[in-house]
Amino acid sequence: xxxxxxxxxxxxxxxxxxxxxxxxxxxxxxxxxxxxxxxxxxxxxxxxxxxxxxxxxxxxxxxxxxxxxxxxxxxxxxxxxxxxxxxxxxxxxxxxxxxxxxxxxxxxxxxxxxxxxxxxxxxxxxxxxxxxxxxxxxxxxxxxxxxxxxxxxxxxxxxxxxxxxxxxxxxxxxxxxxxxxxxxxxxxxxxxxxxxxxxxxxxxxxxxxxxxxxxxxxxxxxxxxxxxxxxxxxxxxxxxxxxxxxxxxxxxxxxxxxxxxxxxxxxxxxxxxxxxxxxxxxxxxxxxxxxxxxxxxxxxxxxxxxxxxxxxxxxxxxxxxxxxxxxxxxxxxxxxxxxxxxxxxxxxxxxxxxxxxxxxxxxxxxxxxxxxxxxxxxxxxxxxxxxxxxxxxxxxxxxxxxxxxxxxxxxxxxxxxxxxxxxxxxxxxxxxxxxxxxxxxxxxxxxxxxxxxxxxxxxxxxxxxxxxxxxxxxxxxxxxxxxxxxxxxxxxxxxxxxxxxxxxxxxxxxxxxxxxxxxxxxxxxxxxxxxxxxxxxxxxxxxxxxxxxxxxxxxxxxxxxxxxxxxxxxxxxxxxxxxxxxxxxxxxxxxxxx
Numbered sequence: 211x212x213x214x215x216x217x218x219x220x221x222x223x224x225x226x227x228x229x230x231x232x233x234x235x236x237x238x239x240x241x242x243x244x245x246x247x248x249x250x251x252x253x254x255x256x257x258x259x260x261x262x263x264x265x266x267x268x269x270x271x272x273x274x275x276x277x278x279x280x281x282x283x284x285x286x287x288x289x290x291x292x293x294x295x296x297x298x299x300x301x302x303x304x305x306x307x308x309x310x311x312x313x314x315x316x317x318x319x320x321x322x323x324x325x326x327x328x329x330x331x332x333x334x335x336x337x338x339x340x341x342x343x344x345x346x347x348x349x350x351x352x353x354x355x356x357x358x359x360x361x362x363x364x365x366x367x368x369x370x371x372x373x374x375x376x377x378x379x380x381x382x383x384x385x386x387x388x389x390x391x392x393x394x395x396x397x398x399x400x401x402x403x404x405x406x407x408x409x410x411x412x413x414x415x416x417x418x419x420x421x422x423x424x425x426x427x428x429x430x431x432x433x434x435x436x437x438x439x440x441x442x443x444x445x446x447x448x449x450x451x452x453x454x455x456x457x458x459x460x461x462x463x464x465x466x467x468x469x470x471x472x473x474x475x476x477x478x479x480x481x482x483x484x485x486x487x488x489x490x491x492x493x494x495x496x497x498x499x500x501x502x503x504x505x506x507x508x509x510x511x512x513x514x515x516x517x518x519x520x521x522x523x524x525x526x527x528x529x530x531x532x533x534x535x536x537x538x539x540x541x542x543x544x545x546x547x548x549x550x551x552x553x554x555x556x557x558x559x560x561x562x563x564x565x566x567x568x569x570x571x572x573x574x575x576x577x578x579x580x581x582x583x584x585x586x587x588x589x590x591x592x593x594x595x596x597x598x599x600x601x602x603x604x605x606x607x608x609x610x611x612x613x614x615x616x617x618x619x620x621x622x623x624x625x626x627x628x629x630x631x632x633x634x635x636x637x638x639x640x641x642x643x644x645x646x647x648x649x650x651x652x653x654x655x656x657x658x659x660x661x662x663x664x665x666x667x668x669x670x671x672x673x674x675x676x677x678x679x680x681x682x683x684x685x686x687x688x689x690x691x692x693x694x695x696x697x698x699x700x701x702x703x704x705x706x707x708x709x710x711x712x713x714x715x716x717x718x719x720x721x722x723x724x725x726x727x728x729x730x731x732x733x734x735x736x737x738x739x740x741x742x743x744x745x746x747x748x749x750x751x752x753x754x755x756x757x758x759x760x761x762x763x764x765x766x767x768x769x770x771x772x773x774x775x776x777x778x779x780x781x782x783x784x785x786x787x788x789x790x791x792x793x794x795x796x797x798x799x800x801x802x803x804x
Contacts, residue, residue, distance in 0.1 A: 220340025227319050227348050231312055234625070238308045243648040246627045247307070248357065249677075249742040251488070253650055255692050256358040257307065258679035259287050260298040265685045269299055278682050278691035279700060279729060280670065280764060285447040286695055292444070293398045294361050303683075304647055310360060311624075315351035317398065318364035322347030325371040326580050329525065338587050338601055345608045346580040352615050353572050354622040356488040362400040363489075366573045369395050369408055373433055377419070380429045393436040396444035405441045407567055409434065451695075458698045461561045465724035469544040478541030481568055482533070490620045491572040497611050501578045505530055526581045529574045536567040536574075583607055643743045645795070650742060652794035656684035659789045659798060663768070670765050674731045674754060675739045675746065675772035676796075689764050694727040701726050706760035708732055714755060731756060731769075739773065744795040749773060758782030762803045769801040779804070 238245060247253055262276055263269050269290045275281035288295045293313070297306040326343035327334035334340070347367075355363045372395070376388045399405050412434050420426045442449050451457075469477060483494050491497075509527070512520045521527060542548045543565035552559050583604040590600030619626055627644075634640045659665075670687045673680065678690040689704065705712070705722065712719040714734040722732070733739045734755030741748060754775045759782070761769075769783060774797075778785055784804040790797040 220337040220344065222337075223341035223344025223348070227315070227344060230348065230352075231315060234312060234315075235308075237625070237628070241628060241632060243304050244632075244646045245304075245624070246631045246642075246644055247624050247647045247650075248622045248627075249645075249650065250621060252357050252622070253647070253742070254677040254679045256288070257303055258677075258682040260295070260306070261303050261683040263287055263295075264298060264303070269295070277667075277687040278678065279693060279696050280689050280704075281687075282691075282693065282696050282700070283451075285451055286693060289445050289447055291397060291446075292400075294358070307357070310357070314360035314364040315348065317361060317368070318351030319344055319347035321365055321368035321371065322350055322576070322580070325367040325374075326577075326584075328371055328374060329581075330584060333584070333588065336587075338604070339584060342583050342587065342604060342608060343580065345605070345612075346576055346583070349579070349608060349612050349615065350573060350576040352612065353489075353491045353576075354615065354618075354620045354624075355491070355572060356403075357622055357624075359400050359403055361398050362404050363569070363572070365395070365398045366404065366408075366570065367577075369399070369437075373412065373415075373430065376429045376433045377427055381432065385429060389432060389436050392433050393440040394444075395437060396440045399441075401441045401445045401448060403566055403569055405437075405445075407570065409438055409441070412437065459695055460698050460701050460726045461695055463698055463701075464561060464726070466546075466549060466561075467544060468546040468549075469541075471545075474541040474545055476541075477544060478537045481540045482537040485571065486568060487621055489569055489572050490622070491575060492614055492618045492620060493572070493575045495614050495618070497575050497579050500607065501530075501575065501582060504582050526578055529578045529581070533571050533574050536571055539567045540565040579608070579611065643745055645742050645744060648793075649744070649795055651680055651683045652796050653684055655789060655791055655794040655796060655798065656681075656686070658791060659770075659800065660684070660686070662787065662789070663800065665768075669767040671768040671770055672731055672761070672766055673770050674775070675749065676770070677740055677742075678730065681770055686768075686770070689761075689766055690729050690731060692728050692730075696729070701729065703760075703764065704729050707757050707764065708755075709757055709760075710734060710755035746772060752776040754778070754781050754783070756781060756783075758803055766803060771799045771801065772796060774799055775801065 258278075259276075262278065263284075266274075266277060268274050268276065268284050271284055274284050276284045276287055290296075290299075294310055297309050297313070300306070301309055323340075323343045326346065327340065330339055330343075350367070351364055353363075369392070372388055372392050376385060376392070379385055379388070381389070396405055399408070412430070416427060416430050416434065419430070483498070485491055485493065505526070508524065509521055512518070512524075543563070552562075552564075586607075587601055587604050590597045590604070593600060616623075617626060619630075631642050631644055631646075635642050665686065667685075668687060670689045671681060672678070672688060672690045677692070678688045679692065681688050682691065708722070708731060711732040711734040712722060715732070715737065717737060718732045722728075730740065731754070733749070733751060734753065735751035736749055739746070739749050752773055752775060754771075754773075754777065768786075774788070775781070775783070775785075778801060782804050783801040786800045786802055788797055788799045
């Protein structure tokens with residue numbers, strides 16, 4: 211039954227989105243680079259990568275080195291054929307970061323609105339349905355997921371919408387344009403995190419629909435080919451390394467953690483409830499309990515009506531089953547038996563993190579929430595005087611879910627941390643120990659240091675007591691760095707430098723030898739001396755433990771340290787100068803090999 215419409219424009223949802231985006235723009239415009247931005251896997255990783263591409267002018271370059279990890283290939287950095295990368299070509303890094311957040315919200319709203327309204331048939335003309343589709347899209351857009359891949363996450367419902375249209379309409383009429391859009395979709399996606407799995411899901415869908423319809427969907431097969439080719443074209447650097455490079459990388463020597471069978475399902479259940487850091491959508495606080503209650507009600511009703519077919523054809527149940535499947539796959543990633551099967555049958559996927567299926571769950575929870583509030587609205591339209599109250603409940607449900615997301619102190623909730631820390635400092639007069647964006651990179655101070663040193667490009671250096679990303683952002687070439695895909699041979703060369711520290715701290719040795727993505731100088735006493743804080747309170751030992759000769763052999767010119775090293779002479783290094791100014795909370799000690 212079609213929902214009775216009280217209007218056709220559904221402008222309320224669009225208005226809320228516009229107000230939210232305007233508020234975000236004004237908020238960041240006022241605070242600027244004094245904003246508090248998540249550091250882990252963000253400022254210490256991707257922001258520095260984009261800064262290097264811009265500083266060196268190598269966005270489109272081939273056969274050149276990126277100025278970190280001793281000169282690793284530029285191809286390991288983000289593709290230039292990516293919307294997020296294009297933002298960093300156009301804008302300064304901080305402005306590009308903010309623009310990326312605003313764009314991912316817009317893309318999420320448009321993607322969800324297109325998909326959700328496509329799902330409801332004739333009811334798409336109803337103002338309340340349009341508003342709810344828009345608002346759930348906003349909810350999905352403000353989820354505090356991995357910032358560097360916010361746009362790829364936001365675009366997931368868009369590819370589902372395009373594939374539904376291709377399946378339904380075939381290749382005639384606008385079909386060729388839809389295929390072209392599917393081919394170009396990787397421009398706003400990312401193969402390693404999402405694209406690989408979208409291709410896998412699509413392949414399974416083609417087989418399933420072939421069996422159900424007793425007819426192969428040629429249009430979906432063409433879409434599969436177009437999407438696969440699009441991934442190859444838009445991420446040609448990645449595929450070139452995967453297919454044509456014989457370099458042994460650290461991925462092949464990373465030690466996988468395996469769990470016993472009983473703990474694997476415990477891991478699956480934990481990820482179902484809590485999610486993970488990179489996709490922390492806080493669904494367990496409200497959306498999950500609400501959706502599970504409706505799941506029980508829905509299927510009890512199907513059983514009571516003896517409508518078994520309804521159970522297996524309901525989109526709501528399908529979304530839930532995919533969530534469960536993704537969580538089971540996440541757990542099986544820690545099964546040694548499953549890993550052995552993959553190594554035997556599909557050797558190229560050895561070491562591949564196929565547990566990233568979990569990255570689709572935030573969208574699936576939002577899709578379930580939309581179906582719930584849509585059906586509540588549809589049911590409310592037949593309740594006479596009670597209809598307005600029930601429709602208001604639908605809006606309240608989405609609003610509560612959104613407020614929980616905005617006010618939860620998750621790692622990547624920049625808006626929350628900005629608001630709280632800025633208020634703490636400006637309103638209540640407390641000094642924050644956390645570093646804001648400007649302080650973290652301290653560009654003015656490092657420009658002063660480089661001028662004093664007469665620093666020249668190509669003079670490789672290392673960081674001690676701070677992330678190498680700080681040097682990389684400021685145009686200093688580094689021998690150290692953070693990357694999950696670089697030559698194993700370089701990891702072994704750099705290990706000679708830090709061997710004295712690794713020999714003293716067993717957890718650090720395991721961290722480097724069994725993973726190694728953070729190719730850093732480590733303390734020989736403290737578990738961590740790298741912190742995004744003004745104070746260095748966790749540093750208990752100012753001695754450095756390095757093989758200075760090995761560091762010299764790598765071509766090291768300078769050591770930039772936040773720690774006043776107490777055994778410099780014994781370590782074979784010499785202090786050149788210390789630097790500080792009012793623009794930065796840092797005092798930087800610059801050493802050279804003696």
